[in-house]
Amino acid sequence: MQQLVIWQEKAVQRLSGGRSRCAHIWQQLDLAQRCYLISTLLVLGWMLSLGTQPWLLGLLGVSLFGAVISDIWQGFVRIWHSLPGKAFILVCYAVLANFCFALADSSVNNLIGVRPEVVPFSVNLTLMLLAPFWCFILAFALLTVYLLLHTLKFCLLLLLRPLGVRSYHLQNGSYPKLSLAIRVAFLPVVFMYLTAAMTGYLTGDTAALAMFQAEDSTVEARTSAGHKKSDMDIDLFKTGPEPADLSGINPQVGWINRTVARFLYSVESLNKSQCLMQGAEHLVHLNDYEVLVITPDAKQPYGYRYQVRACGSPSLPTFSQKPDINPVLPTAQ
Numbered sequence: 001m002q003q004l005v006i007w008q009e010k011a012v013q014r015l016s017g018g019r020s021r022c023a024h025i026w027q028q029l030d031l032a033q034r035c036y037l038i039s040t041l042l043v044l045g046w047m048l049s050l051g052t053q054p055w056l057l058g059l060l061g062v063s064l065f066g067a068v069i070s071d072i073w074q075g076f077v078r079i080w081h082s083l084p085g086k087a088f089i090l091v092c093y094a095v096l097a098n099f100c101f102a103l104a105d106s107s108v109n110n111l112i113g114v115r116p117e118v119v120p121f122s123v124n125l126t127l128m129l130l131a132p133f134w135c136f137i138l139a140f141a142l143l144t145v146y147l148l149l150h151t152l153k154f155c156l157l158l159l160l161r162p163l164g165v166r167s168y169h170l171q172n173g174s175y176p177k178l179s180l181a182i183r184v185a186f187l188p189v190v191f192m193y194l195t196a197a198m199t200g201y202l203t204g205d206t207a208a209l210a211m212f213q214a215e216d217s218t219v220e221a222r223t224s225a226g227h228k229k230s231d232m233d234i235d236l237f238k239t240g241p242e243p244a245d246l247s248g249i250n251p252q253v254g255w256i257n258r259t260v261a262r263f264l265y266s267v268e269s270l271n272k273s274q275c276l277m278q279g280a281e282h283l284v285h286l287n288d289y290e291v292l293v294i295t296p297d298a299k300q301p302y303g304y305r306y307q308v309r310a311c312g313s314p315s316l317p318t319f320s321q322k323p324d325i326n327p328v329l330p331t332a333q
Helices: 002-028 031-048 055-080 083-112 120-160 176-203 207-212 215-234 254-268
Strands: 282-285 290-296 304-310
Touching: 031 055, 031 176, 055 083, 055 120, 055 176, 083 120, 083 254, 120 176, 120 254, 254 282, 254 290, 254 304
Parallel strands: none
Antiparallel strands: 282 290, 290 304
Protein backbone atom coordinates (compact mmCIF):
# COMPACT_ATOMS: atom_id res chain seq x y z
CA MET A 1 0.00 0.00 0.00
CA GLN A 2 2.83 2.34 0.88
CA GLN A 3 4.54 1.53 -2.43
CA LEU A 4 1.34 2.40 -4.32
CA VAL A 5 1.22 5.77 -2.57
CA ILE A 6 4.84 6.41 -3.57
CA TRP A 7 4.04 5.59 -7.21
CA GLN A 8 1.10 7.96 -7.14
CA GLU A 9 3.25 10.76 -5.75
CA LYS A 10 5.87 10.19 -8.44
CA ALA A 11 3.19 10.18 -11.15
CA VAL A 12 1.75 13.44 -9.83
CA GLN A 13 5.22 15.01 -9.71
CA ARG A 14 5.98 13.93 -13.28
CA LEU A 15 2.61 15.17 -14.45
CA SER A 16 3.06 18.54 -12.79
CA GLY A 17 6.63 18.75 -14.11
CA GLY A 18 5.50 17.99 -17.66
CA ARG A 19 2.68 20.49 -17.35
CA SER A 20 5.03 23.23 -16.17
CA ARG A 21 7.48 22.39 -18.94
CA CYS A 22 4.75 22.58 -21.58
CA ALA A 23 3.58 25.90 -20.13
CA HIS A 24 7.15 27.22 -20.25
CA ILE A 25 7.55 26.16 -23.89
CA TRP A 26 4.16 27.68 -24.78
CA GLN A 27 5.14 31.02 -23.23
CA GLN A 28 8.37 31.10 -25.26
CA LEU A 29 6.52 30.80 -28.57
CA ASP A 30 5.14 33.77 -30.48
CA LEU A 31 1.69 33.86 -32.09
CA ALA A 32 2.76 32.32 -35.41
CA GLN A 33 4.66 29.51 -33.69
CA ARG A 34 1.67 28.75 -31.48
CA CYS A 35 -0.57 28.53 -34.54
CA TYR A 36 1.89 26.19 -36.25
CA LEU A 37 2.06 24.04 -33.10
CA ILE A 38 -1.75 23.81 -33.03
CA SER A 39 -1.72 22.94 -36.75
CA THR A 40 0.77 20.14 -36.13
CA LEU A 41 -1.38 18.71 -33.33
CA LEU A 42 -4.47 18.92 -35.57
CA VAL A 43 -2.67 17.04 -38.35
CA LEU A 44 -1.59 14.34 -35.91
CA GLY A 45 -5.14 14.07 -34.57
CA TRP A 46 -6.56 13.79 -38.09
CA MET A 47 -4.04 11.07 -38.98
CA LEU A 48 -4.80 9.12 -35.79
CA SER A 49 -8.53 9.33 -36.56
CA LEU A 50 -7.81 7.84 -40.03
CA GLY A 51 -9.48 10.77 -41.75
CA THR A 52 -12.87 10.25 -40.12
CA GLN A 53 -12.96 13.69 -38.46
CA PRO A 54 -13.14 16.30 -41.25
CA TRP A 55 -13.79 19.12 -38.77
CA LEU A 56 -10.12 18.87 -37.79
CA LEU A 57 -9.21 20.01 -41.31
CA GLY A 58 -11.44 23.04 -40.88
CA LEU A 59 -9.65 23.98 -37.67
CA LEU A 60 -6.35 23.31 -39.45
CA GLY A 61 -7.25 25.88 -42.11
CA VAL A 62 -8.11 28.47 -39.45
CA SER A 63 -4.87 27.91 -37.52
CA LEU A 64 -2.72 28.00 -40.67
CA PHE A 65 -4.47 31.17 -41.80
CA GLY A 66 -3.68 32.80 -38.46
CA ALA A 67 -0.04 31.67 -38.64
CA VAL A 68 0.51 32.99 -42.17
CA ILE A 69 -1.23 36.30 -41.39
CA SER A 70 0.96 36.71 -38.31
CA ASP A 71 4.14 36.03 -40.30
CA ILE A 72 3.15 38.41 -43.10
CA TRP A 73 2.16 41.08 -40.59
CA GLN A 74 5.54 40.85 -38.86
CA GLY A 75 7.27 41.32 -42.22
CA PHE A 76 4.97 44.23 -43.05
CA VAL A 77 5.74 45.96 -39.75
CA ARG A 78 9.47 45.39 -40.26
CA ILE A 79 9.32 46.98 -43.73
CA TRP A 80 7.01 49.81 -42.63
CA HIS A 81 9.43 51.05 -39.96
CA SER A 82 11.96 52.06 -42.63
CA LEU A 83 11.56 55.04 -44.97
CA PRO A 84 12.20 53.08 -48.21
CA GLY A 85 9.79 50.42 -46.99
CA LYS A 86 7.03 52.99 -46.43
CA ALA A 87 7.58 54.41 -49.91
CA PHE A 88 7.46 50.92 -51.44
CA ILE A 89 4.24 50.00 -49.62
CA LEU A 90 2.52 53.27 -50.57
CA VAL A 91 3.50 52.90 -54.23
CA CYS A 92 2.21 49.31 -54.30
CA TYR A 93 -1.02 50.43 -52.63
CA ALA A 94 -1.53 53.26 -55.14
CA VAL A 95 -0.91 50.98 -58.13
CA LEU A 96 -3.20 48.26 -56.79
CA ALA A 97 -5.98 50.73 -55.91
CA ASN A 98 -5.77 52.33 -59.37
CA PHE A 99 -6.07 48.94 -61.07
CA CYS A 100 -8.98 47.90 -58.83
CA PHE A 101 -10.98 51.07 -59.53
CA ALA A 102 -10.31 50.87 -63.27
CA LEU A 103 -11.30 47.20 -63.49
CA ALA A 104 -14.44 47.82 -61.42
CA ASP A 105 -15.44 50.55 -63.90
CA SER A 106 -14.75 48.17 -66.78
CA SER A 107 -16.82 45.41 -65.19
CA VAL A 108 -19.84 47.70 -64.71
CA ASN A 109 -19.42 49.03 -68.26
CA ASN A 110 -19.52 45.48 -69.63
CA LEU A 111 -22.68 44.88 -67.62
CA ILE A 112 -24.79 47.94 -68.51
CA GLY A 113 -23.20 49.03 -71.80
CA VAL A 114 -22.83 52.74 -70.94
CA ARG A 115 -20.31 54.84 -69.02
CA PRO A 116 -20.18 53.68 -65.39
CA GLU A 117 -20.01 57.21 -63.94
CA VAL A 118 -23.82 57.32 -63.92
CA VAL A 119 -23.97 54.46 -61.36
CA PRO A 120 -21.19 55.23 -58.83
CA PHE A 121 -22.68 53.11 -56.04
CA SER A 122 -22.77 50.02 -58.25
CA VAL A 123 -19.13 50.64 -59.14
CA ASN A 124 -18.25 50.82 -55.44
CA LEU A 125 -20.16 47.60 -54.78
CA THR A 126 -18.31 45.87 -57.62
CA LEU A 127 -15.02 47.10 -56.20
CA MET A 128 -15.83 45.68 -52.75
CA LEU A 129 -16.97 42.34 -54.18
CA LEU A 130 -13.85 42.03 -56.36
CA ALA A 131 -11.53 43.01 -53.49
CA PRO A 132 -11.25 39.42 -52.13
CA PHE A 133 -10.21 38.23 -55.61
CA TRP A 134 -7.32 40.68 -55.71
CA CYS A 135 -6.48 39.79 -52.11
CA PHE A 136 -6.25 36.14 -53.22
CA ILE A 137 -3.93 37.11 -56.08
CA LEU A 138 -1.78 39.22 -53.76
CA ALA A 139 -1.70 36.41 -51.20
CA PHE A 140 -0.55 33.95 -53.86
CA ALA A 141 2.26 36.29 -54.87
CA LEU A 142 3.34 36.92 -51.27
CA LEU A 143 3.20 33.24 -50.36
CA THR A 144 5.23 32.32 -53.44
CA VAL A 145 7.96 34.80 -52.46
CA TYR A 146 7.63 33.65 -48.85
CA LEU A 147 8.07 30.00 -49.86
CA LEU A 148 11.09 30.72 -52.07
CA LEU A 149 12.85 32.80 -49.40
CA HIS A 150 12.26 30.30 -46.61
CA THR A 151 13.25 27.34 -48.79
CA LEU A 152 16.45 29.12 -49.81
CA LYS A 153 17.15 30.02 -46.20
CA PHE A 154 16.57 26.44 -45.04
CA CYS A 155 18.87 25.05 -47.74
CA LEU A 156 21.62 27.52 -46.84
CA LEU A 157 21.38 26.55 -43.18
CA LEU A 158 21.75 22.88 -44.06
CA LEU A 159 24.65 23.48 -46.46
CA LEU A 160 26.62 25.83 -44.22
CA ARG A 161 26.24 23.86 -41.01
CA PRO A 162 28.78 21.10 -41.93
CA LEU A 163 31.29 23.84 -42.79
CA GLY A 164 31.10 25.26 -39.30
CA VAL A 165 29.43 28.50 -40.39
CA ARG A 166 27.24 29.95 -37.68
CA SER A 167 23.58 30.36 -38.61
CA TYR A 168 22.10 33.84 -38.45
CA HIS A 169 18.32 33.81 -38.39
CA LEU A 170 16.08 36.51 -39.72
CA GLN A 171 13.88 36.42 -36.63
CA ASN A 172 14.61 36.40 -32.94
CA GLY A 173 12.69 33.67 -31.17
CA SER A 174 12.74 30.19 -29.74
CA TYR A 175 13.32 27.10 -31.86
CA PRO A 176 14.12 28.98 -35.10
CA LYS A 177 15.28 25.95 -37.11
CA LEU A 178 12.32 23.79 -36.18
CA SER A 179 9.93 26.68 -36.83
CA LEU A 180 11.49 27.26 -40.24
CA ALA A 181 11.14 23.58 -41.18
CA ILE A 182 7.48 23.55 -40.10
CA ARG A 183 6.79 26.72 -42.10
CA VAL A 184 8.25 25.22 -45.27
CA ALA A 185 6.34 21.96 -44.70
CA PHE A 186 2.98 23.68 -44.19
CA LEU A 187 3.18 26.19 -47.06
CA PRO A 188 1.92 23.71 -49.73
CA VAL A 189 -1.06 22.99 -47.46
CA VAL A 190 -1.72 26.73 -47.24
CA PHE A 191 -1.68 26.90 -51.05
CA MET A 192 -4.27 24.12 -51.19
CA TYR A 193 -6.59 25.89 -48.77
CA LEU A 194 -6.15 29.19 -50.60
CA THR A 195 -6.91 27.56 -53.95
CA ALA A 196 -10.07 25.95 -52.57
CA ALA A 197 -11.24 29.25 -51.06
CA MET A 198 -10.54 31.16 -54.28
CA THR A 199 -12.35 28.57 -56.41
CA GLY A 200 -15.37 28.65 -54.12
CA TYR A 201 -15.45 32.45 -54.15
CA LEU A 202 -15.28 32.71 -57.94
CA THR A 203 -17.88 30.02 -58.60
CA GLY A 204 -20.21 31.18 -55.85
CA ASP A 205 -20.52 27.83 -54.03
CA THR A 206 -18.56 25.63 -51.61
CA ALA A 207 -18.10 22.59 -53.85
CA ALA A 208 -14.32 23.07 -53.82
CA LEU A 209 -14.28 22.57 -50.04
CA ALA A 210 -15.35 18.93 -50.49
CA MET A 211 -11.68 18.02 -50.97
CA PHE A 212 -11.17 18.57 -47.21
CA GLN A 213 -14.10 16.39 -46.15
CA ALA A 214 -14.35 12.70 -45.42
CA GLU A 215 -15.30 10.23 -48.14
CA ASP A 216 -18.93 9.84 -47.01
CA SER A 217 -19.31 13.57 -46.61
CA THR A 218 -17.79 14.09 -50.05
CA VAL A 219 -20.35 11.77 -51.64
CA GLU A 220 -23.17 13.57 -49.85
CA ALA A 221 -21.76 16.96 -50.88
CA ARG A 222 -21.54 15.90 -54.51
CA THR A 223 -25.08 14.53 -54.41
CA SER A 224 -26.46 17.70 -52.85
CA ALA A 225 -24.44 19.80 -55.28
CA GLY A 226 -25.97 17.84 -58.16
CA HIS A 227 -29.49 18.46 -56.85
CA LYS A 228 -28.73 22.14 -56.38
CA LYS A 229 -27.35 22.38 -59.88
CA SER A 230 -30.50 20.82 -61.36
CA ASP A 231 -32.64 23.26 -59.38
CA MET A 232 -30.51 26.17 -60.53
CA ASP A 233 -30.90 25.14 -64.15
CA ILE A 234 -34.63 25.66 -63.73
CA ASP A 235 -34.31 29.20 -62.38
CA LEU A 236 -30.85 30.58 -62.90
CA PHE A 237 -32.09 34.13 -62.55
CA LYS A 238 -32.63 33.87 -58.81
CA THR A 239 -29.75 31.89 -57.37
CA GLY A 240 -26.99 29.51 -58.38
CA PRO A 241 -23.30 29.45 -59.27
CA GLU A 242 -22.08 30.35 -62.72
CA PRO A 243 -18.70 29.60 -64.27
CA ALA A 244 -16.42 32.60 -64.03
CA ASP A 245 -14.70 34.02 -67.08
CA LEU A 246 -11.06 34.58 -66.13
CA SER A 247 -9.66 34.69 -69.65
CA GLY A 248 -8.68 38.37 -69.41
CA ILE A 249 -7.22 40.64 -66.78
CA ASN A 250 -10.73 41.66 -65.68
CA PRO A 251 -12.57 38.63 -64.24
CA GLN A 252 -16.25 38.23 -65.07
CA VAL A 253 -17.72 36.45 -62.05
CA GLY A 254 -21.33 35.41 -62.57
CA TRP A 255 -22.66 35.82 -59.04
CA ILE A 256 -20.96 39.21 -58.65
CA ASN A 257 -22.54 40.50 -61.87
CA ARG A 258 -25.93 39.20 -60.76
CA THR A 259 -25.55 40.88 -57.37
CA VAL A 260 -24.54 44.20 -58.93
CA ALA A 261 -27.37 43.98 -61.47
CA ARG A 262 -29.91 43.33 -58.72
CA PHE A 263 -28.49 46.16 -56.61
CA LEU A 264 -28.62 48.54 -59.56
CA TYR A 265 -32.23 47.69 -60.32
CA SER A 266 -33.54 47.54 -56.74
CA VAL A 267 -31.55 50.32 -55.04
CA GLU A 268 -29.70 52.75 -57.28
CA SER A 269 -32.09 53.12 -60.21
CA LEU A 270 -35.32 55.14 -60.15
CA ASN A 271 -38.71 53.50 -60.11
CA LYS A 272 -40.44 56.86 -60.57
CA SER A 273 -39.40 59.65 -62.91
CA GLN A 274 -40.74 62.43 -65.11
CA CYS A 275 -39.65 60.33 -68.10
CA LEU A 276 -41.95 57.81 -69.69
CA MET A 277 -41.93 54.39 -67.98
CA GLN A 278 -43.78 51.16 -68.65
CA GLY A 279 -44.43 48.21 -66.37
CA ALA A 280 -41.50 47.13 -64.20
CA GLU A 281 -38.97 49.44 -65.87
CA HIS A 282 -36.45 51.39 -63.79
CA LEU A 283 -34.46 54.35 -65.07
CA VAL A 284 -31.01 55.85 -64.66
CA HIS A 285 -30.64 59.37 -66.08
CA LEU A 286 -27.70 59.68 -68.47
CA ASN A 287 -28.27 63.35 -69.31
CA ASP A 288 -31.17 65.76 -69.68
CA TYR A 289 -32.66 63.91 -72.63
CA GLU A 290 -31.53 60.24 -72.43
CA VAL A 291 -32.07 57.52 -69.85
CA LEU A 292 -30.83 53.99 -69.27
CA VAL A 293 -33.84 51.68 -69.05
CA ILE A 294 -33.48 48.56 -66.88
CA THR A 295 -36.07 45.85 -67.40
CA PRO A 296 -36.23 42.45 -65.65
CA ASP A 297 -35.70 39.72 -68.23
CA ALA A 298 -35.05 36.11 -67.20
CA LYS A 299 -33.64 35.34 -70.66
CA GLN A 300 -30.69 37.68 -70.13
CA PRO A 301 -27.47 36.28 -68.59
CA TYR A 302 -27.83 38.28 -65.37
CA GLY A 303 -31.60 38.72 -65.26
CA TYR A 304 -31.95 42.28 -66.61
CA ARG A 305 -32.04 43.99 -70.01
CA TYR A 306 -30.38 47.38 -70.52
CA GLN A 307 -31.19 49.85 -73.28
CA VAL A 308 -30.80 53.58 -73.89
CA ARG A 309 -33.72 55.65 -75.12
CA ALA A 310 -35.03 59.20 -75.06
CA CYS A 311 -36.64 60.47 -71.90
CA GLY A 312 -39.97 61.11 -73.62
CA SER A 313 -41.17 63.62 -71.05
CA PRO A 314 -43.88 65.99 -72.33
CA SER A 315 -42.06 68.92 -70.71
CA LEU A 316 -38.90 68.30 -72.76
CA PRO A 317 -38.46 68.95 -76.49
CA THR A 318 -38.60 65.97 -78.80
CA PHE A 319 -35.34 65.51 -80.69
CA SER A 320 -36.36 62.37 -82.51
CA GLN A 321 -38.31 64.32 -85.15
CA LYS A 322 -36.30 65.67 -88.07
CA PRO A 323 -36.61 69.45 -88.56
CA ASP A 324 -38.36 70.74 -91.66
CA ILE A 325 -35.66 71.91 -94.07
CA ASN A 326 -38.01 73.95 -96.27
CA PRO A 327 -40.54 75.56 -93.98
CA VAL A 328 -43.60 77.16 -95.53
CA LEU A 329 -43.35 80.94 -95.19
CA PRO A 330 -46.50 83.02 -94.91
CA THR A 331 -47.33 84.93 -98.09
CA ALA A 332 -47.67 88.68 -98.01
CA GLN A 333 -51.20 89.97 -98.47
